[in-house]
Amino acid sequence: MAVCIAVIAKENYPLYIRSVPSQNELKFHYTVHTSLDVVEEKVSAVGKSLADQRELYLGLLYPTEDYKVYGYVTNSKVKFVIVVDSSNTSLRDNEIRSMFRKLHNSFTDVMCNPFYNPGDPILSKAFNGIVSGMMVQTS
């Protein structure tokens, strides 16, 4: 399960970022922000080769000693970043993918809300609930 989940706008500002409360929130902000470097790198590399049949899942962006950072970019260039604890070895690539898919579906629901102004921070409770389900439960 994830320790931090972030949705980042096309312009690279955070639309939503949530991390497990037990750990330093700031560190995750730095981590997610830095991961944008790799996201951009990957997206531009993908754009060169195959434009339309694009894989949204970017895979492992970069590992750190403590965390693994996975990326996903929607067609509208909104980025999802999931940070997973490195010690959590039970998570396979497929599980990460399905987490992203779930996140994307929920994000689409948020975007479909006529009262949501695209570009605003996401405050949706439903989305928050989905994210909570994917986060590490610290109880």
Add this chain to the structure above:
Amino acid sequence: MESQEETPIIYTMENKPIVTCAGDQSLFTSLYTSLAQQLPREPMEWRRTYGRAPKMIHLEANFVQFKEELLPKEGNKALLTFPFLHIYWTDCCDTETYKSSVKEDMMRWQNTLRSHSSADWVIIVVETNDTKKNKKTNILPRSSIVDKIRSDFCNKQNDRCVVLSDPLKDSSRSLDSWNALLLKLRTLLLMSFTKNLGRFEDDMRTLREKRTQPGWSFCEYFMVQEELAFVFEMLQQFEDALVQYDELDALFTQYVLNFGAGDTANWLGSFCAPVRNWSGLLLRRPIDMEKRDSIQRGEASLLDLRSYLFSRQCTLLIFLQRPWEVTQRALELLHNCVQELRLLEVSVIDGALDCWVFLSCLEVLHRIEGCCDQAQLAANCSHTVGLWAYATDKLKSLGELCGLVSKNGPTSEDLNRTVDLLAGLGDERPETINSLQSPYKKLKEALSSVEAFEKHYLELSHAAMEMYQAIGRLRSARLVGKSLAEFYMAKGDPERAETFLQEALKSYVSEGWSLPVTHTRRQIAECQKLLGRTEDYLQTSALLAGDGNLSTEERKHFCQEILSFAGKSENHSHKVTLSMNVFAQLTRLQFHPATASVHSGAVLQVELTLRCLMPVSVRIQQLAASIHFDIDHGGTHGRSKGTLRRTNRGTVEFKQGNSSAGPASSAAAGPTLEMDEIQDRSPSDNSLASVGVVCKNTHLVMRRRENGSPPETPNCVSPPTVAMKEGGQMLKVQDVKLEPGNNSITFTAPSGQPGTYTLRQLCATVGEVQFVLSHIYPSVRYEVYSQEPQLTVEPLSEPLLAGMPQLVKFTLLTGHYTVKKGDALQLSNTETMPILPSSSCTARISSPDAELVGESVLSIQSSEKVTSISLPPTPPYHALEFQLEVLCLIPSGSDRPANERLTNGEVRHRPRSYSHPDTPMTAIDQRMSIDCPWSIYSTLLALTFYIPFKTKHSLLSSGNRKYIQVCVQNVSDMSFTLADVKLTEKQHESLELQSFNTKTNQLLCSKHSVFCLWEARWKDDLPSCLQCVFSANFCPLNQESCAFKPFHYQFQLERVTTLYSVKAEIFPPAGEPHCRSGLVCGLEVSITRLIEPSDGEMAEDSKTDTDGLKTTKLMYEVADSSSNWAVCGKSSGMVVMPLKANATHKLQIEVMPLFAGHLPFPKIKVLKYLPHNAAAAIQPDPDSCVENDSLSLLDKTLDDQGDTASIRSRGSIHSVGSSDQQQRGVAMPRLEAFSQGQVFNNSHSQQVLVLPTADDHIMEVNAT
């Protein structure tokens, strides 16, 4: 010992599959060189088991002399030393020799092989011509030896015996036999590989399947699988070799993970031992035998195993030309190891892992650098940078651990720790002992002193940063920079730290990451405080004080920093100026009144809503807004065009970026367009040359966005230098307390001079600190205008009717003028429009907002010439309204403008009346001249009145009797009551006008007429000209109090007297009692002069005949307009009438009725004939062309005269036929009609009975 034999083989890395050679060693030695050369020349296809893809491999072999020891013993799994092929060499051609010794030797060899169950052998028989020549005694055919060998040894395996012919000769036969041999050797080698490796793999798998059994050892298995890897490596199959290691890696990883999940394997215990050595990876040797040995002994630590595994993988990857995979795997490995140690709960002293990681990173980098050139390295920074950054990170934490980062240097505790760490490194490896830049030396040096640490740390940091920048990972570079900044801060060098922090902050701000922004900003604040950069520090403090990401305590702290600075009354020459946005935000501005447009001197209030971002309430000494003043070029009218763009009236909302960081989504959408209309007028005549729309904020809208980075946010990293522009007018409020959140502050705006006032800047002063909003945007302005007093008069109801009292409304807009007590309007009185005095005339004073301020009674004094209206005191920019009753007199004269010239010469005083196109009523423009107290010029105003009546008169005659008819037509929309209808004649007293009208009031409805009739009677003589005045009183019908107003109509009648009487008679044809249609009847016209000629007439148009009688000429005409009659013969002619009473002239004309019935008489017209006064009398032609020519012309004029026109002729004795004396002048004679009443027609509208002709018309009626 076996290992003793193996060791040299492994070390040389010249591993080749072992092929043993038995038999004739000298023979083999002679052929060895060419064999070793030629064997790998041609590739062979190696078909693999388990569906692995076939491979082309070049085979090499290590030919060694056959020894029995070389054959593997039972259970020995060593593959590397395994002889894959055994060759027996012989050049025996002699049967005897063969039988005696060679066969025996071969037998022994075969038996040895068989005893070790090795079936991979071949016997090579070398044939040379030399041997043939030498051994002449050879009886048997040379092939017989081979056959013998085959029959002896190669049971059904004939291919196990190969003949090599003339190997040292350069012949085609030799070449062929060589090729055949090589092919055979290769094939056999491969067969052996397949067979033996397959068997080995099977064994290995079996061993692996036993891994769940107790007592299974990973290390043992490791050695087995590595053996396979070695063989693949030996066969140059690095890919396959790598697979073996990867499988081992995965297996081990899985065990560690299982351990984490609680599934412990016994053998794993050895790996859980505390780490004592952290010397890092060693990649310079192909095989690290030390570590391999420890693994073999089962004494290796986790780090040892990992290091060894990785070093092997690294070696193979480099063989495979994939150095970048090494770096990637290295990073994974290092992360993984750290995790695994954690998972296995291996006890490691603090920093040991950091050392290991640091050394390993550098070792990998060195290894990579060793096998790539600089250009390759530079191009693949993205693969190495991770290691650089990781190493930097680790060095930093080591530095922190060992007290090398602090300002004071390491403590003794730190030093102890350092010593412990260094001890774990062990001795430097022999490979790097001579290298100056080995990772080992670096680490040792870095940990040795603060300075050395700094040097190495900076070196690494900069390298990492540069690489990140080179590959465009700017965020990562900044993060390294930030960590560098933290280092500098710890070292007490805030100046250098700030540069990096600012850089990082800029990126966080521009991308809207609020939490990093806050964090970085707090670090900057610390720097700035240390550096003593007061202004910057205060600015940052202000930002932090308003930052919602911080706790209230922290915010209060930073706020207090500002306030305490502000409170210090130091001798600062200038105040510290900070941007206001961080302190408080201007969210709303409201004008009172909402129009934001007031007259000069009026009160205009500006209400600001400031959202204070401080956590505590702040007392502000002064809040000031500077104003830019523009003189309004639009004149004093004010209220010109509203250039203010307001969503709400009088309210300007200011959009703000998000409070602390983060571009608001609206900002991302770009600024809204601000459009304005422009008009370009030509300077000479002010005509419009062009119009257009201009965008006022092009610079904002058109600004290029770089790479989709969001636009600048107000909370920029280093706030722009803001300066409060001095001078000009200011809105000021003293001593305001701003509470956190929204505050409302009200200013009273100056409104002295007319013009446009634009709010430019806002400045809040707190002690020594000024918060300045350098630019209020969108621009806010208000207008002050000045207005001249205006007086307007307008009717209370439309239309104003003349002749009746009408109310008009006077409106005085005072403008800038103050109406003082005693000020009065002076109205010049005009005769045609008196102002009716009224007792109670109330003036209403209302404010600019149309609110009633006061009412007062006006005093109106009328003198002969002027009416003076005293005005009540009225403040400026108020409206004064009152009503007056005026009466426009209906001009009594004829309303025909043509007649106006008859009146006296004072035309200019008479209001001009005209017919208005919109209404049938005649309009009169009535001018008023008013003297106003504020101007030396009179104000001229015009009111338009409409006359409700149209009056017509006509004269009716009956013989000598005269009647006057007056028709009054009501053209207005109102109904009136008409009373006291009167007609008077002014000049002639003898004339009596007898009324035939009712005495009572008459109703005169709208669009209806009333006719009145009088008979004129006279005693002596009827005056030829009558001056009549018709007068009546009228009042509107619906008004109760019938205030009758007089109405006069003046007209003049001329030539009233009847001069001629015309009488006509129709006689039926002779012998008929009645006229019949179609038969010619006689028409007798007698024209009789009724009165003696007057003097005027005599002089005018008579002439003296030859016999002394006064005569005049008349023209008559019989015309039947309705085609009842046909005039036979002449229809018109001339008669000469004597100017004498009762003179009669008779005319006979033949007419024929065209229809039967009572036919009206044909019309007879009489006209005055005025000949040209020529002296010469010429005998005219009886059929004068004049008469005929002018007839058609006359017809029209006569018809116009109307029915009442009677035709008379002056008495004349001359008949038409005798009108010979008519003079034909040179000029044309004229005809003149008699005026109304001068000719009376007796037989007017008389009728005669006409019978139809005897034979009736046949009417055919066809009925179908």
